[in-house]
Amino acid sequence: MSGTALAAPALAASDDLRRDRSGGVWRRTWFDRIVGWALPLTVLVAVIPILDLAYWICVRALPSFTLATLTTNPSGAGGGLYAPLVGTLEILLLATTTAVAFGLIGGLVTAEYLDEAGAGVVRVTANVMAGIPSIIVGLFGFLAFVLAFGWGASLAAAGVTLGVFMTPYVFRATDLAYASIPPHIREAALGSGARPIQYLLRVATPIALPQVLSGVFLAMAIGVGETAPLYLTTSAAAIPPSGLFVPAGALSLYIWEDFQNPLPGAVHIAFEAAFLLLVIVVGLNVLVRLIGQRARRRLEGLFQ
Amino acid sequence: MSGAAPVPSGPVVAVEKLSVTARGNRKLLDGIDLDFAPRSLTAIVGPSGCGKTTFVRSLNRMTELTPGLRIDGRVLYLGQNIYGRSVNPVVVRRRMGMVFQRPTVFPMSVFENAAFGLRLVRASEDEVDSAVTEALQRAGLWEEVRANLDGPALALSGGQQQRLCIARALAVRPRVLLLDEPTSALDPAATQRVEATLQRLKEEIVLILVTHNVAQAARVSDRIAFLHSGRLVEVGATGEILERPREPLTMQFITGRV
Amino acid sequence: MSPPSSPPTPQDGQPLPAPPGPSSSNLGALRRILPYIPALIPLAITVAIVLVLVQATHFENFGRSFWSFNAAQNGILIYVVGSFLTSVPALALAMGIGLAVAIASAVYMPGWLASWTDPFVDLLSGIPSIVYGLWGYFVVAPYFKADVYPWTTTYLAWIPGFAANRTSPSGTGASVMLAIVILFLMILPVTTLLMRDALRSIPKDLWESGLALGATRWEVTRRVSIPYCRRGIWGAAFLGFGRAMGETVAVFMVIGQIPRLPTNIYDNTSTMASLIIAEVDTAFEKSSVGYQTLHFLAELGLVLMGISLAVNVAGRWLIRRTFTEVAGV
Secondary structure, eight states: OGGGTTSOSOOOGGGOTTTOOGGGHHHHHHHHHHHHHHHHHTTHHHHHHHHHHHHHHHHHHGGGOOHHHHHSOEETTEEOSHHHHHHHHHHHHHHHHHHHHHHHHHHHHHHHTSOHHHHHHHHHHHHHHHTSOHHHHHHHHIIIIIIISOOOSSHHHHHHHHHHHHHHHHHHHHHHHHHTSOHHHHHHHHHTTOOHHHIIIIIIHHHHHHHHHHHHHHHHHHHHTOOHHHHTTOOOOSSOOSSTTSOOOOHHHHHHHHTTOOSHHHHHHHHHHHHHHHHHHHHHHHHHHHHHHHHHHHHHHHTO | OOOOOOOOSSOSEEEEEEEEEEGGGEEEEEEEEEEEOSSEEEEEEOSTTSSHHHHHHHHTTGGGGSTTOEEEEEEEETTEETTSTTOOHHHHHHHEEEEOSSOOOOSSBHHHHHHHHHHHTTOOHHHHHHHHHHHHHHTTOHHHHGGGTTSBGGGSOHHHHHHHHHHHHHTTOOSEEEEESTTTTSOHHHHHHHHHHHHHHTTTSEEEEEOSOHHHHHHHOSEEEEEETTEEEEEEEHHHHHHSOSSHHHHHHHTTOO | OOSOSSOOOOOOOOOOOOOSSOOOHHHHHHHHHTTHHHHTHHHHHHHHHHHHHHHTSOGGGSSTTTTSSOGGGTOOHHHHHHHHHHHHHHHHHHHHHHHHHHHIIIIISOHHHHHHHHHHHHHHHHSOHHHHHHHIIIIIHHHIIIIIHHHHHHHSTTSTTTSOSSOOTTSSSOOHHHHHHHHHHHHHHHHHHHHHHHHHTSOHHHHHHHHHTTOOHHHHIIIIIHHHTHHHHHHHHHHHHHHHHHOOHHHHHHHBOOOSOOSSTTSOBOOHHHHHHHHHHHHTOOBTTBSHHHHHHHHHHHHHHHHHHHHHHHHHHHHOSOOOOGGGO
């Protein structure tokens, strides 16, 4: 009671802020503090594996990684990764083109031209499609493009299949980008006499474009690491593809083909390919983050 | 959870030279001195951005939740500084309840909403039952919800939800109730009911009501404190402030020119 | 506090007003229907996938032998059990740890710290499946074999399935347990992100009024936030489960890929998804009775797709909105 001399001498226990221990205040407060220290530590469950993974991929890939790895073709259980690297990029280019062709316009009209009920239904279908496992999409590509269309295991079959897999990501990102433009921007534009198409091209698209781009890059980051759809639609060719309808190797395929290969050099190839793949994926993710952050900041500005 | 101890003689809450400073040395509150006697309803009025909300939030240490605020001066609860060392904010907040601008009922039944503060301290079922009934009666909600105590609180109307929030705060028997523009989201009829509740409650505990609405302050308060730019411009009995304000700023505000 | 904390929901999607001019009602109808053609591409592709799979099946196979544990006769139940046996524990772990990480990030960590740790969780979802598999096969499996299995067989043997009656048959450390751990890491970002977003969407007023009643942060989280986010948490569980069921190459690499019912968690088995990729090589081979394996894989694919569609529709219905673009959840 030393510091409370000013108060009336008979301060009831329930009014004394320091002496009050009713209802286990002390226990409750300490429990909260301990939880506050302990729960953040669970983040280590995510952080430690990612560091361990990055460490081991580097340790096992970098000693044998030279410039020749990037410039020479694979040969047997050795050689470089030139062909799969080129194959990956070409497949990714074809896949991105396909996904943008399928997803971009669809997402745009969903946000801009459909009524609420219609857009709701369309969004459900896009979300459901995003949930189809990649192995199923691969099986579809195998049955449709490789066999039925007769493209065989080829760059074309792999690119289009992967593009189908990436479509819902592009679709949803475009939809979200246009749908999150605040309504007063549209009203202001149309109210000041802009024609709808002018609003779309001159007002909405510049606002939405960064977010759309970040969605496309995200779809690429997800697609580039996929293995199952590629394994079903192309094969690990040792030279860069010379046309659309010849097999194109890919980095993920080389990991897949080599991880159980007993020849000593094969495992090196697998780790080098994994390292390259990680670099590409992390690079794309950083790009997504940077563009996405800028887009969000710009969008937030519009709400003020 | 015995009944509240006898009402003390001095002020229940005494604010001494209270300043709140945001990042960049921006003063949100600047040297406020104000006492709150038992059984009173003080309206804190002022133009928006004058620091009304910051003021009530600093009375139960809610300001601590905003990073970067510095608090100077003292807030005495029955003579004890709530910002003193070894004073637990959890204890402070049980003594001074708070009601927000919008009804903030929890996603659970009417009964469990009102019982929330009691469940935290593991009160017995009998205690909870009697305290919830009493709190709902004091908040003027009992007759409307007694038949449906187990229904979801979110099914109540906005005005009922706000009175449930008052009941929820009353259930732990605080000596002080802080109300931050409790009727700003309500329609006139619901506002009237909340005001009737407040007028009954001011016979029992200390009410501190933030409002931007001078008419509301005139209807329910005993005393008005006028804040402007983080400073206490003037405080006095409601009638006097409204009829014979001493400061020109107060005059301008109550006639609607600030 | 100007911008809304959650991404704006798609606003009233009123069709843009038609430009002035002569427009017959036919033209108006066309204008309304035309946008649906590109908008329904995802649905069209989904339907196409189902049709292609259906067309590749032999319906007479959907008989008794298909729904059996007899793998030699193309019975699928072993793989169904294998999928659930790995996905369910992985999901349980990912929900538990995910909720802990989400609460830590949304409630307890100061903003600057969360902005450092959040990207780690997001990055976890960006790592390709095949890289997880490689790491699991060459790094984690030997470690589990040397250090973890001896420990668990000694100290956790009282848990059903943890007692060893034989070592992992493939001898590499690949096991049901390893598959669960790798799957857990792969779906952890999905569940964490969705739950973190749900927890962050709690109105500030609601959070503060819990604290103003004298509750601690933990008490408000447990008694108010989690009930408030119930739907989002269930949605995270469904979507995480869908992810786990569909995982293919990483599971293949760490599960041993043997078609049999596991007797303990150190045993090998196979899942629906991993079987498809394991059998594709033989699917190319046309035997005397046609693409026999191919029919089987299409049938298995249909079952897998049915499960993932059901799980995804349920999850999306629970979440209603897509908050998260990062990680493509």
